[in-house]
Amino acid sequence: MLDVIMNFFRKPKVASKDIAANRLKVCIIHDKTDGSPEILEMIRNEIIKIIDNYVEFDRDALEVNITHADAADGKTVSSALVANIPIKRVKRIGK
């Protein structure tokens, strides 16, 4: 009973194994992409192909990176594939 009351006042705690699993995922993503810029270059080229159908953009300025940042809850870290695509003009599409 005391436990129940104590737990009520205690801040919810993230299990340390979840912190471990999360940090591990981020590490591995970085290990894989840092070691091979070719993968990012391949992603970049594929993105160019698709975006090119819809917008005009500065190809040389297109950046693709993997970043990691603290998530909104402040407890976990997440990885994101971030593409910065400076658009010049949207193409007129069909219709």
Place this chain on the structure above:
Amino acid sequence: MGEIIVITSGKGGVGKTTSTANIGAGLSNLGKKVVLIDTDIGLRNLDVVLGLENRIVYDLVDVVEKKCRVKQALIKDKRFENLFLIPAAQTRDKSAVSPSQMIELCDELRKDFDFVVIDCPAGIEQGFKNAIAGADRAIVVTTPEVSAVRDADRIIGLLESHGIKDPVLLINRIRIDMVKRGDMMNIDDILEILAVKHIGVVPDDEKIIESTNRGEPVIADSKSMAGQAYRNITRRIAFPDENIPFLDLEPAGGLRGLFKKVFGDKKV
């Protein structure tokens, strides 16, 4: 023709040598003819884990340099029928052996043995390349820690790029109590991150230290949990067609899941 299995991990101290010794002893208990090769040149340890350190005459470097015949370097373990060891050299370094020499040795040994089990050194340099050169398949040992699992991921990638497909994971030193209260990654967490299959889970067990102190593989201890885990693992290696089902460790109540996993194939 025998099969060549390399036991590797990347990170040191996760239990490669202990696993090699126990898998070797376990396979020989199942009636297989087994030779273990310690490829950790300069830091040999498999001999002491097996309690065979006083019987070394020739070593791996002597064999590849043809200073002796392969048969002369084989140390027979008197406690296990058909279990042999080729020890590493202690006063040389990794460059004393090349991958092509290892391939040649493995191909010669596979004519006479059912299994050749190679104990790989920690790291990803020359010693690792020697150890995996002749291998048909790989068992990657890891513990439920960020550092060990990260290294395992790297090793899995390197194995695959060297043409060793579908390495399997041996998760060592699981603490059921810690998994249960969420303070240790469970089997599913690790398997999800690494995206590989596992061949077994060995619980953290004081008996491992006791048996290593004596130079006796824990697999011979019928009461030890870790011994039982290794017996199950060797059955999975020796009889892949038996298809022993893996029962999942439930994230919430880890205890029962692990018991099922460890003792599961007794029913088969």
